[in-house]
Amino acid sequence: MVSKPDISVKFCNLELESPYLLSSAPPTCTGEMIMRAFEAGWAGAVTKTIKPDKTPVYDLKNRFGVMGFETKQMILFENIEEVSKRPVGTWVNEIKEIKRKFPEKALIGSIMAECKEEDWEELARVVSEAGVDMLELNFGCPHGMPERGMGAFIGQRTELIQKLTKAAKRGSSVPVMVKLTPNVTDIAFTAKAAEEAGADAISAINTVLGLIGINIDTFEPIPTVDGMSTFGGLSGPGVKPIGLRCVAQIAQATNIPVSGIGGITTWKDAVEYLLVGAGSVQVCTAVMWRGYRIISDFVDGLTNYLADKGFSSVQEIIGKTLPRLTAWSKLNKDYTVVASINKDLCIKCGLCYVACRDGGYQAIKFEQGKSAEVDEEKCDACSLCTHLCPVPGCITWKKVTK
Amino acid sequence: MSGRVHTKTIPPHERVSSFAPYVSNLDDRLAVYEASRCLMCFDAPCISACPAGINIPEFIYRIKTGNFYGAAKVIRESNILGGECGYVCPVERLCESKCVRRNLNEEPVAISMLQRFAYEKEKLKGLVKFPKSRSKNKKVAVVGAGPAGLSAAYELARMGYGVTVFDANPKPGGLLLYGILPWKAPWSVPESEIDLIKEYGINFVTNKKITDLKSLLKEYDAVFVGIGATKSQKLGIPGEDLNGVYPAQEFLQSVAKWLMGEGKAPDLKGKRVAVIGGGDTAIDAACASVRLGAERVYIVYRRSFAEMPAVPYGRNQAREEGVEFLLLTAPVRILGEKSVEAIECVKMELTEPDSSGRRGVKPIKGSEFRLDVNSVIVAIGQKPDEELLKSYGVKTEKGLIVVDENFSTSIKGIFAGGDAVNGGETVVEAVAEGKKAAAAIDKFLSGGKSPKK
Numbered sequence A: 001m002v003s004k005p006d007i008s009v010k011f012c013n014l015e016l017e018s019p020y021l022l023s024s025a026p027p028t029c030t031g032e033m034i035m036r037a038f039e040a041g042w043a044g045a046v047t048k049t050i051k052p053d054k055t056p057v058y059d060l061k062n063r064f065g066v067m068g069f070e071t072k073q074m075i076l077f078e079n080i081e082e083v084s085k086r087p088v089g090t091w092v093n094e095i096k097e098i099k100r101k102f103p104e105k106a107l108i109g110s111i112m113a114e115c116k117e118e119d120w121e122e123l124a125r126v127v128s129e130a131g132v133d134m135l136e137l138n139f140g141c142p143h144g145m146p147e148r149g150m151g152a153f154i155g156q157r158t159e160l161i162q163k164l165t166k167a168a169k170r171g172s173s174v175p176v177m178v179k180l181t182p183n184v185t186d187i188a189f190t191a192k193a194a195e196e197a198g199a200d201a202i203s204a205i206n207t208v209l210g211l212i213g214i215n216i217d218t219f220e221p222i223p224t225v226d227g228m229s230t231f232g233g234l235s236g237p238g239v240k241p242i243g244l245r246c247v248a249q250i251a252q253a254t255n256i257p258v259s260g261i262g263g264i265t266t267w268k269d270a271v272e273y274l275l276v277g278a279g280s281v282q283v284c285t286a287v288m289w290r291g292y293r294i295i296s297d298f299v300d301g302l303t304n305y306l307a308d309k310g311f312s313s314v315q316e317i318i319g320k321t322l323p324r325l326t327a328w329s330k331l332n333k334d335y336t337v338v339a340s341i342n343k344d345l346c347i348k349c350g351l352c353y354v355a356c357r358d359g360g361y362q363a364i365k366f367e368q369g370k371s372a373e374v375d376e377e378k379c380d381a382c383s384l385c386t387h388l389c390p391v392p393g394c395i396t397w398k399k400v401t402k
Numbered sequence B: 001m002s003g004r005v006h007t008k009t010i011p012p013h014e015r016v017s018s019f020a021p022y023v024s025n026l027d028d029r030l031a032v033y034e035a036s037r038c039l040m041c042f043d044a045p046c047i048s049a050c051p052a053g054i055n056i057p058e059f060i061y062r063i064k065t066g067n068f069y070g071a072a073k074v075i076r077e078s079n080i081l082g083g084e085c086g087y088v089c090p091v092e093r094l095c096e097s098k099c100v101r102r103n104l105n106e107e108p109v110a111i112s113m114l115q116r117f118a119y120e121k122e123k124l125k126g127l128v129k130f131p132k133s134r135s136k137n138k139k140v141a142v143v144g145a146g147p148a149g150l151s152a153a154y155e156l157a158r159m160g161y162g163v164t165v166f167d168a169n170p171k172p173g174g175l176l177l178y179g180i181l182p183w184k185a186p187w188s189v190p191e192s193e194i195d196l197i198k199e200y201g202i203n204f205v206t207n208k209k210i211t212d213l214k215s216l217l218k219e220y221d222a223v224f225v226g227i228g229a230t231k232s233q234k235l236g237i238p239g240e241d242l243n244g245v246y247p248a249q250e251f252l253q254s255v256a257k258w259l260m261g262e263g264k265a266p267d268l269k270g271k272r273v274a275v276i277g278g279g280d281t282a283i284d285a286a287c288a289s290v291r292l293g294a295e296r297v298y299i300v301y302r303r304s305f306a307e308m309p310a311v312p313y314g315r316n317q318a319r320e321e322g323v324e325f326l327l328l329t330a331p332v333r334i335l336g337e338k339s340v341e342a343i344e345c346v347k348m349e350l351t352e353p354d355s356s357g358r359r360g361v362k363p364i365k366g367s368e369f370r371l372d373v374n375s376v377i378v379a380i381g382q383k384p385d386e387e388l389l390k391s392y393g394v395k396t397e398k399g400l401i402v403v404d405e406n407f408s409t410s411i412k413g414i415f416a417g418g419d420a421v422n423g424g425e426t427v428v429e430a431v432a433e434g435k436k437a438a439a440a441i442d443k444f445l446s447g448g449k450s451p452k453k
């Protein structure tokens, strides 16, 4: 038996027992909740975003919606929730209590204010002095707050990112992480702006602006507040590809640590984020759906994975896939394969045939009761059939030499 | 991967106190879930395995998307008794036996449960009615209002023919009402579908037994015969005329009539009953005997489980309800003074498979034993009424009406289908034959111009 892999990470100044943090969201709404999460085994938490007492904030009734697919009840989540309503003073007291009781856990204070430098500087000072280990600047909330010059309004403007990052850095006694919105043309660009302004780390992504659905019986958009709605922030399993892409882009474009967020539901999702360069990861929706308790499998699954793969530390996988992500134009145009169907595994459903006929290159031959067959002359190796096939490993690639 | 749904079932000891259905239907959530198990196979083998050729993946897909009425439409397009078939089809040897999910080592999609679900949804809105073609000024007579006759009548009426259906029973439906008992399908199901068929302007003449086809041909341009096979075959052993011996068909018909409020069912309370045979009818007769209060019920079958024609579903039902199986056992004679007192049985052994692959049986010498029973129900197959066929004058073989590939009998203008031709199959097979015969009749009456369906 090899020794148990080490899953602790160093992220900026933080010594984390595992890469797993709770992101700034409902699971981190109060000190009591955060402490329960720590007891369950989370390595750290980002507080629900704290704002100056003078900035009014409302909680709409209701504010969530979901999208399902086939047997999956939920694959996407939407919210139109604002930041924490609680007074700064309450947070200061609770931060002190958390740090007293859990000195070894990482506590990150998420903050947000209007576009005034002095407000950001002041809030950064108060929250950092309360005892958090790091600050996270919420430049990403895409609903509600931007209408009042906050959240994604800031994250979509590099001059504001830079001005307000600098202001927070002036006020803060601890490192500052900038949380970015994916609702921009090029997140590498906004990430670089934050780095230049002195950000110590970046976290991404905040939610993706969307409209989760319409109730076709009542014609009401979802979530419905007294018959009306607004565009909201998407999170959960369906946003993972966007998060992964953003984290990879940021990791490639900057030299500061990235905390990966977006649709992390199991340890496998976390591994993917680590592979594209995340130094820590944050989770919200999965915990809202299943509770703090999922941390035990997050930890155990990662540990077993590392052991199975022969790694001694999680640090060894961070960024491992990054060098394999390149420009489309740099991909090997001479690499040729064709699909190959394993006759013994084929269940004769014909799904690959329909897919290739109507969405591909008419390269599959099929007759009821017989195994499907690939016409290698016609196969363009687009891969559609391999994804439709219900049998794992039935359709594989065969190399051909030109 | 996802497992097949199982709905609530009333436990055996409770269900046998009534003849009511004991399996609950899918609710919306479970139906959508089960529907999403369908792979939507191309040229799906389940369709080929359905005698009516229902586009199964299409109707299941519509359930999946929440288009329940649309699902019912797909079913009704191919099977006018689609609701009834959702309840009574032996899907274990039809569509579900070919479901590709099985190739994944999973249970097949619960096609019949989904079909029932679609029917129940359809009923809430009114059963789907399709437009009729222009009137053709030609008349067709249909003899027998069982599934075969109903299906032929419906198809012909839709094509624009004037259709009159004659049936000897007081109500149309054939075995749907006078054979298949309500625990399989509540009678409201076939009744609703017969009401739908009536809406196509078909003339129903009940309590009318047709004995002469040639005179019908004088009045009508063509005749379809769907008289079923309602005469139970005899064992041909001594004692068969004793009191307490019932042919299965007559037995089940009297139970059905009693449940409808006509006449009496055989009094089996506290009795010991032996049902002879291994088909679905034997199972039904045994389960009906349990419900009539019989103390012990045996199924006496010559071969073993492997050869038993009854579907596993029914066999399980019987076993659950306390029916005892005496396999590799054949009756030699029925003993008794005036009424049945016992059966003398003999143990059988299987012989090597014959050229058709079916294994024969032969008695084991000296293995005779006595089985004390008060009643014997004979369920070893059925044939159409021999006398009747004689008076019809159509060519027969082994007691069944002979037809060609167009369902035409030996007499020009007279067509036939269903149990009277196939010797006793299924509701869906009868529907399918009625449908094909209707297409052939249309071709015949329009001088061969319309395409064969």
Ligand SMILES: Cc1cc2nc3c(=O)[nH]c(=O)nc-3n(C[C@H](O)[C@H](O)[C@H](O)COP(=O)(O)OP(=O)(O)OC[C@H]3O[C@@H](n4cnc5c(N)ncnc54)[C@H](O)[C@@H]3O)c2cc1C
Binding pocket: B088, B089, B090, B143, B144, B145, B146, B147, B148, B149, B166, B167, B168, B169, B172, B173, B174, B175, B176, B179, B180, B181, B184, B208, B209, B210, B211, B226, B227, B228, B229, B230, B249, B252, B280, B281, B284, B388, B417, B418, B419, B420, B424, B425, B426, B427, B428, B430
């Ligand atoms: C007990 C039992 C259980 C069964 N269970 C199932 C099941 O679960 N699933 C399944 O698919 N199949 C089942 N079957 C088989 C199924 O009922 C038949 O295959 C089907 O009903 C055949 O249809 P048909 O129209 O050919 O005949 P029938 O249903 O027998 O209808 C024939 C009709 O013709 C009428 N008729 C007869 N002679 C005359 C005449 N001279 N003049 C006027 N009318 C006449 C009769 O009154 C009757 O209404 C069962 C059969 C039995 C006996």
Ligand SMILES: Cc1cc2nc3c(=O)[nH]c(=O)nc-3n(C[C@H](O)[C@H](O)[C@H](O)COP(=O)(O)O)c2cc1C
Binding pocket: A023, A024, A025, A026, A048, A049, A077, A078, A079, A081, A082, A083, A084, A110, A138, A140, A141, A179, A205, A206, A207, A234, A235, A236, A237, A239, A261, A262, A263, A264, A282, A283, A284, A285, A286
């Ligand atoms: C209901 C809800 C409220 C949120 N509130 C905040 C917030 O106050 N501040 C913030 O920075 N992010 C907020 N987020 C965004 C999450 O922290 C996270 O970035 C996003 O949900 C993507 O991660 P996930 O897919 O794991 O949920 C919120 C998300 C949800 C679902």
Ligand code: SF4
Binding pocket: B037, B038, B039, B040, B041, B044, B045, B046, B047, B056, B057, B098, B099, B100, B101, B108, B109, B111
């Ligand atoms: S065979 Fe089974 S999985 Fe395939 S289409 Fe039919 S019901 Fe669906």
